[in-house]
Amino acid sequence: MHRTRVLVAGAAAIMLTLTSCTTDTPTEQAPAGDQEQEQTADGEWFVRADYDKELAQRDKTPEGPADQPWLQAIEPELVDTAQYKQDGKTLCFSNASVSNPWRVTGWITMQQQVDVLKQAGEISDFRVSDAADDDNQQISDIQAFVDSKECNAIIISPSTTATLTQAVETACQSGVPVIVFDRGVNTDCMVTFIHPIGGYAYGADAAEFLVDKLEPGSKVLALRILPGVDVLEHRWAAAQEIFGKSDLEILGDEFTEGDGAKIKDIVTQYLQRGDVDGIWMDAGDGAVAAVEAFEDAGKDYPVMAGEDELSFMRKWKDTGMTAIAPVYSNFQWRTPILAAVKIWKGEQVPKEWVLPQEPITEADRDEFLDRNKDMPSLHYAKFGGEDLPGFPNAWKDR
Amino acid sequence: MTTTTSRPAGAKAVAARLFGGGSATVFALLVLVFVVIAFMNPSFFEPPSLMAFLKKAAPLVVLAVGQYLVIVCGELDLSVGSLVGAQVAIAAGVIDGEESRTLPTLLLMLAFGAFIGLVNGLVVTVLRVHSLIATLGMMLVLYGAIRLWTGGAPTGALSDSFRQVGREGIDLPAVRQLPWAVLVAVGIGILATVLMRRPFGRTLVATGDNEKAAAFAGVRVWQVRTIAFVLSSLLATVAAVLIGGYAGVDAQVGSGLEFTAITAVVLGGVVLGGGRGTVLAAMAGALTLEALFTLFNQLSLPSTIRPLAQGLIIIAAVAWAARERRSPITQS
Numbered sequence: 001m002h003r004t005r006v007l008v009a010g011a012a013a014i015m016l017t018l019t020s021c022t023t024d025t026p027t028e029q030a031p032a033g034d035q036e037q038e039q040t041a042d043g044e045w046f047v048r049a050d051y052d053k054e055l056a057q058r059d060k061t062p063e064g065p066a067d068q069p070w071l072q073a074i075e076p077e078l079v080d081t082a083q084y085k086q087d088g089k090t091l092c093f094s095n096a097s098v099s100n101p102w103r104v105t106g107w108i109t110m111q112q113q114v115d116v117l118k119q120a121g122e123i124s125d126f127r128v129s130d131a132a133d134d135d136n137q138q139i140s141d142i143q144a145f146v147d148s149k150e151c152n153a154i155i156i157s158p159s160t161t162a163t164l165t166q167a168v169e170t171a172c173q174s175g176v177p178v179i180v181f182d183r184g185v186n187t188d189c190m191v192t193f194i195h196p197i198g199g200y201a202y203g204a205d206a207a208e209f210l211v212d213k214l215e216p217g218s219k220v221l222a223l224r225i226l227p228g229v230d231v232l233e234h235r236w237a238a239a240q241e242i243f244g245k246s247d248l249e250i251l252g253d254e255f256t257e258g259d260g261a262k263i264k265d266i267v268t269q270y271l272q273r274g275d276v277d278g279i280w281m282d283a284g285d286g287a288v289a290a291v292e293a294f295e296d297a298g299k300d301y302p303v304m305a306g307e308d309e310l311s312f313m314r315k316w317k318d319t320g321m322t323a324i325a326p327v328y329s330n331f332q333w334r335t336p337i338l339a340a341v342k343i344w345k346g347e348q349v350p351k352e353w354v355l356p357q358e359p360i361t362e363a364d365r366d367e368f369l370d371r372n373k374d375m376p377s378l379h380y381a382k383f384g385g386e387d388l389p390g391f392p393n394a395w396k397d398r
Numbered sequence: 399m400t401t402t403t404s405r406p407a408g409a410k411a412v413a414a415r416l417f418g419g420g421s422a423t424v425f426a427l428l429v430l431v432f433v434v435i436a437f438m439n440p441s442f443f444e445p446p447s448l449m450a451f452l453k454k455a456a457p458l459v460v461l462a463v464g465q466y467l468v469i470v471c472g473e474l475d476l477s478v479g480s481l482v483g484a485q486v487a488i489a490a491g492v493i494d495g496e497e498s499r500t501l502p503t504l505l506l507m508l509a510f511g512a513f514i515g516l517v518n519g520l521v522v523t524v525l526r527v528h529s530l531i532a533t534l535g536m537m538l539v540l541y542g543a544i545r546l547w548t549g550g551a552p553t554g555a556l557s558d559s560f561r562q563v564g565r566e567g568i569d570l571p572a573v574r575q576l577p578w579a580v581l582v583a584v585g586i587g588i589l590a591t592v593l594m595r596r597p598f599g600r601t602l603v604a605t606g607d608n609e610k611a612a613a614f615a616g617v618r619v620w621q622v623r624t625i626a627f628v629l630s631s632l633l634a635t636v637a638a639v640l641i642g643g644y645a646g647v648d649a650q651v652g653s654g655l656e657f658t659a660i661t662a663v664v665l666g667g668v669v670l671g672g673g674r675g676t677v678l679a680a681m682a683g684a685l686t687l688e689a690l691f692t693l694f695n696q697l698s699l700p701s702t703i704r705p706l707a708q709g710l711i712i713i714a715a716v717a718w719a720a721r722e723r724r725s726p727i728t729q730s
Contacts, residue, residue: 006412059668098550099550100551100649101550101551101649103550104549104550104551105551107550108549163605221583227701227702252698254695254701255701257650257653258648258649258650259645259648259650259651259653260644260645260646260650260651261454261457261641261644261645261651262646263645264454264644264645265454265691265695266695268450268454269692269695272441272442272446272450273439273441285649285650286645286648286650288646289645289648290648291643292565293645296565297450306692310481311646311647375551376551376554377554377555377647378551378552378553378647378648378649379554383614398548398550398551398553
């Protein structure tokens, strides 16, 4: 019996040693600006052509009305939609989920836009299915729309790229116009694909700000939500590319699931081990918890890249810290509805509808806070629904 | 026996207790993890760092006490994670930043917690739905109800006084700050230890050990178990106050906590199915688990390896603890 116990003890000891060994590698390879090879983003989530394209798109002036960014498009290639011109007015929407505040905010905006068009007689029926982040569910949701033969257009917000491609193609083959927005799919059969500039631009906005505002040699901690999600991986890939060419030291990148308690704990631990001068986040969820970790540890505020979520923007104003709010344009939820109506009228739409995506800086922060002053803290500043009749109550009393 | 021989024998007994299995295993593991952390990062044991660690660990300790009470009487409570999320959402929604509403909201939360516990308890005992299913159902009901009420993401804001307990503490010279959360957790730990030594505690364990025998001995099994569920939900409410205070409101708060709490209790050598284990060991299980999380951070272990390492360590620890039950150590 003693022998087994010794075995178990040995196994436990080996395991602890092993786990500590594995960590040595990344720590040793870690940052220092001269090791560009290590720091430059690598293949899996980094496509240089896309990266260059997105970064260039940030400087392009979008076409369309400046006061309605959800109708603007960057370098649009218009396609003819005369073949879809019709009198049917039933609009179907297959939603991936409303599982985070960003999607909740956008979903409200979309419904408000639909209400306006319903009253104007442009839409008669709006049918929605919510797949709750389940690929299989969404595939069958789309199939059900196709089988019903009652949809005059199908809007799809895919839950994942690869798995939903087939379902989107099925919808296209049914002959009704298909509109995809937010995350993409690996096909171009849809009439239009609507999205803001993208993840590389988002990550780059945040990273460039830190490089700009911090002294060379400053230490930056990266907080990420989850691994393996393309829109988030692109943000981090762009940041790695930019940090790699800078003189900033990246202390680490940690996955937090957007959980405030986890974020606060992780940041607190980094602060116990030494100074942190900057925080880069791939999404603003829980950004306030990160700021509070500095307050509770009695340290100076970091230079920070959060998001246009109001809780962070309010904290930013209250503390007067140096920060930026990169934006993944929430107003994109209005565009697919307006696009559907355009298509029914046979009006041209961009094949790839790239919406503007501009970060909120200290210069326009107060303006956006003022516009959203009645909004709850998990609301997104660039939701773009101020001119809809349901404003502000629809977003306020969710 | 002379004193010279009894000394080593005494030390041996202590060693046997510590490393021999059963509930004591968790204390050995806790010490081991702390030693590794100390080796990695000596500054962890400076009072401010240690207090920050305990502050972070306090909610899980409180949850582990509640989960222990339910597990030791032979049931499980899967609804605590959702309940924490629901309570934080309720607090934020009702308080909405108004200081004056803090106290009434706390009372409302306690009442809501007690109500949820009562429903859990009665569904399990009176309707005879297995607790795994009953509390799983409650977990989904709470999750869905809060989504419905808030429209998907929590609204409102917590007041500063609400957040005091989870965030602030008493300023002391040496430790910089003695967090309220730690005092709350210690207080609950003491109360729970006392409770388990009182007739109610013994009845609870007896019920978990052998329901029929307890019933024959005159225990109202349904009553005892219902009270355990109510206490679990009340403690989840306390944990919600601590977590909400610690990190504020976000959409993720509470998710997955039920499994962390159950893991903590099982790591403490408490047997699923009831009847065995001490509340002190359950709390030590919670501390150990938090210490493991900290260790993984200190090691900057890649996040992909963490669940794997965590799972292996837990299985090894529980398997070890189970040895004693199969063949008890005879101390001569």
